[in-house]
Structure formats: structure tokens, C-alpha cells
Amino acid sequence: MTEPKSQKETRSGSTGEETGVRPVTPIRVFNAQTGARFEVPFQKRVSGLLRALGIDDETVIVIQNDQLLLPGDRIDPGNEVEIRPVISGGSGQ
Amino acid sequence: MFEPSDRLLLAVSGGKDSLALWDILIRLEYDVLGYHLDLGIGGYSQESTEKTRAFSEKRGYPLIVEEIAAEAGGTLPDIAETTRRPPCSACGVSKRHLFNRAARQLDRQILVTGHNMDDEASRLLGNILHWQDGYLEKQSPVLPADGGLVKKVKPLNRLTEKEMATYAYLKGIDYVVRECPMSADAKQLFYKKILNDIERESPGTKQSFYFGYLDRSARFYPQKEETTPPSEKCRVCGEPCYVDICGFCRIRMKLSPFPESIAPEETSDLIQPEPL
Numbered sequence: 577m578t579e580p581k582s583q584k585e586t587r588s589g590s591t592g593e594e595t596g597v598r599p600v601t602p603i604r605v606f607n608a609q610t611g612a613r614f615e616v617p618f619q620k621r622v623s624g625l626l627r628a629l630g631i632d633d634e635t636v637i638v639i640q641n642d643q644l645l646l647p648g649d650r651i652d653p654g655n656e657v658e659i660r661p662v663i664s665g666g667s668g669q
Numbered sequence: 670m671f672e673p674s675d676r677l678l679l680a681v682s683g684g685k686d687s688l689a690l691w692d693i694l695i696r697l698e699y700d701v702l703g704y705h706l707d708l709g710i711g712g713y714s715q716e717s718t719e720k721t722r723a724f725s726e727k728r729g730y731p732l733i734v735e736e737i738a739a740e741a742g743g744t745l746p747d748i749a750e751t752t753r754r755p756p757c758s759a760c761g762v763s764k765r766h767l768f769n770r771a772a773r774q775l776d777r778q779i780l781v782t783g784h785n786m787d788d789e790a791s792r793l794l795g796n797i798l799h800w801q802d803g804y805l806e807k808q809s810p811v812l813p814a815d816g817g818l819v820k821k822v823k824p825l826n827r828l829t830e831k832e833m834a835t836y837a838y839l840k841g842i843d844y845v846v847r848e849c850p851m852s853a854d855a856k857q858l859f860y861k862k863i864l865n866d867i868e869r870e871s872p873g874t875k876q877s878f879y880f881g882y883l884d885r886s887a888r889f890y891p892q893k894e895e896t897t898p899p900s901e902k903c904r905v906c907g908e909p910c911y912v913d914i915c916g917f918c919r920i921r922m923k924l925s926p927f928p929e930s931i932a933p934e935e936t937s938d939l940i941q942p943e944p945l
Contacts (some may be wrong), residue, residue, distance in 0.1 A: 608846045632865055637834050660846055662834035665858035
């Protein structure tokens with residue numbers, strides 16, 4: 577699992593020390609279908625995170641801290657967000 | 670679709686839809702027996718079988734497991750390679766044959782599958798794009814028993830993939846999340862993406878497309894007064910089919926050739942599971 581990078585990045589992309597702006601934590605994401613872990617720039621809400629990742633809300637469920645999140649819910653930047661695709665294909669059973 | 674007194678056989682893959690449907694049917698006190706087919710697709714099938722068994726044992730739901738390798742003479746990857754069929758096609762032929770056989774051997778009147786609305790809408794799109802009249806005629810959530818073919822039902826056909834995933838998560842169902850490695854190029858995934866793209870631009874279109882078809886299908890494909898059950902029994906296995914030798918036996922013959930002139934052989938008999 578990739579640990580979050582140090583909290584140097586700000587919304588403007590410069591360091592907090594230089595600008596005095598509060599540092600922004602990236603969001604840690606886990607894709608439960610591929611097993612991939614990665615980070616994306618801070619997003620306040622689930623809808624923003626999915627938009628940033630180019631994911632259609634109807635194709636996934638989003639889980640954090642054992643809670644199912646809806647598009648309007650806030651993301652806790654301190655914990656990993658699980659994105660679980662719901663689409664399955666093939667011949668079916 | 671079915672009555673409380675009906676004996677159901679539920680095809681269980683280990684995915685969200687079939688496990689959630691199993692949970693729902695048992696909660697509603699239906700007489701349901703789970704049937705899982707191990708496809709032999711490496712770690713993916715191993716995980717699917719393990720999760721299905723764990724779900725069954727934890728809740729005390731009766732389950733039958735068969736392995737495609739024992740029935741066909743090879744795993745699904747072996748079948749796809751030997752027959753040069755697309756994997757999903759070979760999988761579909763094998764499942765249709767083995768599910769129906771299991772239902773008959775286990776004295777189950779109805780075969781239940783966990784196909785959801787997205788599955789059905791994408792299948793409908795594919796069938797219309799290629800004008801597959803034979804499949805369009807049978808694109809119904811309820812297919813009555815026909816000859817030696819048992820009745821088939823799809824109770825989740827009004828629920829979306831997301832609704833089923835949400836239900837499974839909220840009920841604490843531990844299902845296989847990863848996609849079948851052999852369906853990566855499946856056309857159905859492509860059709861689902863197209864329908865979701867349309868849905869995003871025009872909400873409600875997917876439902877209107879699928880349910881609109883169901884409303885009109887009787888007009889497009891009028892129900893015949895006389896049913897046309899399979900006129901033949903497979904010369905090799907004795908299961909119902911429309912030709913001399915069924916699709917599943919043709920697969921078996923490619924994996925391990927045997928003379929076409931052989932008499933119908935004894936097929937393995939499934940035994941009712943002991944109550945858990």
C-alpha cells in the first residue's frame with residue numbers, strides 16, 4: 577500500500593511554508609476490483625472524487641470507514657476510500 | 670414467477686447478484702437449493718468457490734458444487750482454447766446444459782439465476798444490434814418449462830447492478846468483487862458501458878429501453894399456440910436438444926474425441942445434499 581505523500585502540496589501547488597496556506601492531504605484510494613492503491617489530489621466530496629477519476633457514479637459503490645458513501649457525502653482525508661466497481665460481464669450464471 | 674411451494678435451484682457464482690438473491694429467497698422462506706459450477710479459471714474460480722461455500726456454511730444454506738473439468742473433460746480455459754470458441758460462449762453453453770441437468774436430477778422445478786436489469790438490458794442491446802431473433806424471442810424474465818428444459822426465472826431483472834451491490838454490502842455479504850479474467854473483452858461489458866453513457870446523458874433511458882421491449886415483445890414475437898420443445902434428445906448424453914448431438918457434448922468430443930456412434934452413456938447423477 578502506498579503511504580500518502582508528505583503534506584507539502586497546497587491547492588495552489590506550492591508549499592505551505594512558502595504561502596502560509598493550510599496544506600491539503602491527498603486522498604488515498606483503493607480499487608477493490610483491481611487491487612490497485614493510489615492517491616489523488618484532495619476532494620471534499622465523493623462526487624468530486626469520482627469526477628476527478630472519470631468514474632460514472634452508477635458503476636461503483638464507495639466505502640470509507642465501513643460506511644457506504646453517497647455522492648454528496650464528505651470524504652475523510654485521513655482514511656483510505658474504497659471504490660468497488662459493480663459492473664460484471666460475460667455469460668453470467 | 671414462482672410460488673412458495675415451488676422447489677428452486679439457484680445458480681450461484683459467488684458474485685454479488687446470486688449471493689444476494691440467495692439471501693433474499695431464504696429470508697422469504699422459499700425452498701431453494703444453491704448450485705455452483707467451478708469453472709476452473711485458476712485463482713478466480715478458486716475464490717468464487719471458496720466464497721460460495723463459506724456463504725453457504727455460515728448461513729446453513731444447502732449447496733451443490735460441480736466442477737466443469739469433471740463434466741466436460743477440461744477447465745473453461747481448456748475448452749476455450751481447444752474449441753476456439755470465445756470463452757463467454759463456451760461458458761454459456763456449458764452452464765445452460767449443466768444447470769438444466771442439475772435441476773432435473775435434483776428434482777427442482779425452477780432454475781433461478783441472478784441476472785439483473787443491467788445484464789438484461791445489455792443483452793437486449795446486443796441481440797437487437799445483431800437481430801438475433803431466436804434470442805430476442807426468449808428474452809424474458811420467465812421462460813416456461815419446455816420439453817426437457819426446466820422453467821427459468823430471473824427475479825432480479827428490475828434491479829440495477831448498483832442496487833444489488835449496495836444490498837450485498839449492507840447485508841455484509843462477502844462476494845467476489847474482481848471481474849472474471851476471461852471476460853475482459855466480453856461484448857456485454859462494452860454494451861453496458863454504452864448504455865451507462867446514454868443513461869448519464871438521458872436518465873431513464875435504460876429502463877425505458879428494457880421494459881419497453883418486455884411490454885412489446887409479445888407483439889414482436891407472438892406466443893405460439895403450440896410450444897416447440899426440443900424435438901431431439903442428444904444421442905450422447907440424452908439431454909434435450911434440437912440437433913443430433915448437443916452443444917455441450919460437441920465440446921466434450923473436441924476435448925477428448927470419442928466415436929459419434931457410441932450409445933448414450935450414463936451421466937453422473939447428483940445426490941441431494943445433507944441438511945447443513
